[in-house]
Amino acid sequence: MQTPNTFPPQQAQRDVISVSQLNRRARQLLETHMSLLWVEGEISNFACPSSGHWYFTLKDANAQVKCAMFRNRNQRVRTMPQHGQQVLLRARVSLYEGRGDYQLIVEHMEDAGEGALQRAFEALKAQLHQEGLFDPAHKKALPTLPEHIGVITSPTGAAIRDILHVMARRFPSIPISIFPVAVQGAEAAGQIARALHNANQYSNCDLLIVGRGGGSLEDLWPFNEEAVARSIFASRIPVISAVGHEVDITISDYVADMRAPTPSAAAEICTPDGQEMLRQFYGYEVLLEEAMARRLSRSHERLAALSSRLQHPRQRLQSQAQHLDNLEIRLRQNIQRKLQQQDHQLRNLILRHETLNPVKTLTQHRKQLDHLEQRLKTGMQHQLQQARQALSKNSALLNSVSPLNILQRGYSVTTDSNGQVVRSSETLQPGDTLLTRLAKGNVKSTVTHTDA
Numbered sequence: 114m115q116t117p118n119t120f121p122p123q124q125a126q127r128d129v130i131s132v133s134q135l136n137r138r139a140r141q142l143l144e145t146h147m148s149l150l151w152v153e154g155e156i157s158n159f160a161c162p163s164s165g166h167w168y169f170t171l172k173d174a175n176a177q178v179k180c181a182m183f184r185n186r187n188q189r190v191r192t193m194p195q196h197g198q199q200v201l202l203r204a205r206v207s208l209y210e211g212r213g214d215y216q217l218i219v220e221h222m223e224d225a226g227e228g229a230l231q232r233a234f235e236a237l238k239a240q241l242h243q244e245g246l247f248d249p250a251h252k253k254a255l256p257t258l259p260e261h262i263g264v265i266t267s268p269t270g271a272a273i274r275d276i277l278h279v280m281a282r283r284f285p286s287i288p289i290s291i292f293p294v295a296v297q298g299a300e301a302a303g304q305i306a307r308a309l310h311n312a313n314q315y316s317n318c319d320l321l322i323v324g325r326g327g328g329s330l331e332d333l334w335p336f337n338e339e340a341v342a343r344s345i346f347a348s349r350i351p352v353i354s355a356v357g358h359e360v361d362i363t364i365s366d367y368v369a370d371m372r373a374p375t376p377s378a379a380a381e382i383c384t385p386d387g388q389e390m391l392r393q394f395y396g397y398e399v400l401l402e403e404a405m406a407r408r409l410s411r412s413h414e415r416l417a418a419l420s421s422r423l424q425h426p427r428q429r430l431q432s433q434a435q436h437l438d439n440l441e442i443r444l445r446q447n448i449q450r451k452l453q454q455q456d457h458q459l460r461n462l463i464l465r466h467e468t469l470n471p472v473k474t475l476t477q478h479r480k481q482l483d484h485l486e487q488r489l490k491t492g493m494q495h496q497l498q499q500a501r502q503a504l505s506k507n508s509a510l511l512n513s514v515s516p517l518n519i520l521q522r523g524y525s526v527t528t529d530s531n532g533q534v535v536r537s538s539e540t541l542q543p544g545d546t547l548l549t550r551l552a553k554g555n556v557k558s559t560v561t562h563t564d565a
Contacts, residue, residue: 133210140208143215147206152178152217153225156198169194171202171217180204182219190222199225230330234337237364241339246346246368253351253370256319259383261288263318263350265308268293271326272355272376279380284387290316296325301335309344309352321348322379323365324355336363345369355379526550538563 130138154171161167165184170177180202194200201224204217223231241247262280266272268291280289292312294304305323312321323345325333335341336356345352345368354369355376366372373379527535527549535541541560549556 132213136208136210136213139213140210143206143208149203149205149220150217152202152204154178154200154202156194156200157196159194159196161193167194167219171200179209179214179216180219181209181216182222186220187222194222201225230334230337234364237337237339237342238367241342241364241368246342251346255351255353255371255383258385259287259320261290261316261318261320262383263290263292263312263316263321265292265294265305265312265321265323266325266376267296270296272296272324275326275375275377276322276355276380279377280384283381284384284390286387287384290318295335297328297332297335302338302341305335306338306340306344309341309348313348313350318350320383321350321352322355322373322376322383323352323369324373324376324379325357326376327358327361333357333361333363336365338364341365342368353379353383525552525556 152171154173154177157170157172157177159167159169165187167180167182167187169180169182171180172178200222202217202219203221204219207216207218208214209216245251264273264276266276273291277289280287290312292308294308295301296305309321309323312318323336323341325336333356336354342364345354345365351370353371353373354363354365355373355378356363356365357375359374371382373382527547529535529541529548530546535547541547541563543560543562545560547558547560549558
């Protein structure tokens with residue numbers, strides 16, 4: 114029995130990659146399958162080389178991860194991070210291929226406390242927006258010229274000084290009531306809500322300003338409280354929210370009937386410019402005086418025109434009597450003219466009647482008929498005489514040119530069998546029949562030969 118040939122098993126193909134390729138693939142997998150993340154932790158080992166990039170470690174009680182925040186991103190962070198600082202990062206997961214280190218590439222950094230407040234802000238904002246507290250349909254119109262303004266703020270802060278200064282400059286006659294409250298701290302939100310309630314219940318204000326000067330997010334937080342937002346929404350008096358600086362946005366700004374970027378701007382919004390109003394009043398005064406002068410001038414002109422048209426009754430009666438006399442004269446003239454026209458028409462009718470008398474007409478027609486008959490006879494005799502003379506003349510002329518007279522002198526006319534006059538022997542052939550007309554009778558002959 115033959116033993117089959119045996120071969121060693123073929124070795125499987127190996128896919129060998131380098132460490133660089135491995136790290137690159139790992140980085141691509143991390144960056145592709147993991148989106149931006151929010152991560153909270155404590156900073157340690159912070160380093161900032163001359164390149165301006167930040168490198169640090171983010172850790173909690175059980176783990177840590179390396180982080181890098183490049184210069185184009187960290188320039189937006191307001192303060193330099195400190196060792197041990199609790200921060201909130203928005204970052205994407207990556208891998209540093211050179212060392213194979215897993216790391217976070219940081220896009221945004223904020224203090225962890227601010228981050229919590231910001232999340233609370235966004236949650237309350239979404240809730241109130243869903244309930245309709247931000248709906249423009251609920252916004253109340255501000256009075257054009259307030260009669261009494263209430264200011265809910267700290268009585269010792271910069272905001273009240275700015276508001277009073279602007280109002281004194283623009284329209285100092287508007288009365289102002291100050292509702293003193295704390296504008297930061299744990300008690301501030303409750304005091305602001307109660308001041309809004311009291312202003313609506315017990316004051317005669319027709320416009321309220323709620324606000325304070327600038328500060329951090331924690332300082333402005335009372336104006337992000339739900340109690341303050343609902344008190345502003347429930348206010349029957351229009352409310353202007355003037356919290357912080359222009360870049361600061363609070364929940365109060367969304368709920369209020371109008372947002373002012375600063376307390377000074379709120380005072381500008383709710384008070385008219387007194388100097389501008391005075392200038393307008395002076396302008397209106399000038400326009401009113403000019404309008405009254407024009408109206409008086411037109412009234413004087415109309416009075417003069419009416420006075421010139423006004424007449425004494427005697428003069429009016431005399432004028433009417435003269436008008437009646439003129440009408441009477443015109444009537445008599447018209448009657449006389451009409452009578453003359455009728456008389457003229459009557460005379461024309463009589464003349465036409467005499468002209469159209471039948472006897473006279475017949476006599477005239479008979480005379481015309483006799484005259485025409487005599488003219489007809491004379492004309493016929495004349496025309497007959499002319500016709501006889503023309504006939505005699507034409508007969509003599511005809512006889513003078515008649516072919517018969519030529520034949521009388523010994524000439525003859527020869528025609529062929531078709532009746533055509535023979536003028537040349539070239540047109541004849543032997544055997545042709547000819548007819549010769551003489552002065553008396555005809556001769557019929559046959560051609561025997563021709564001389565060409």
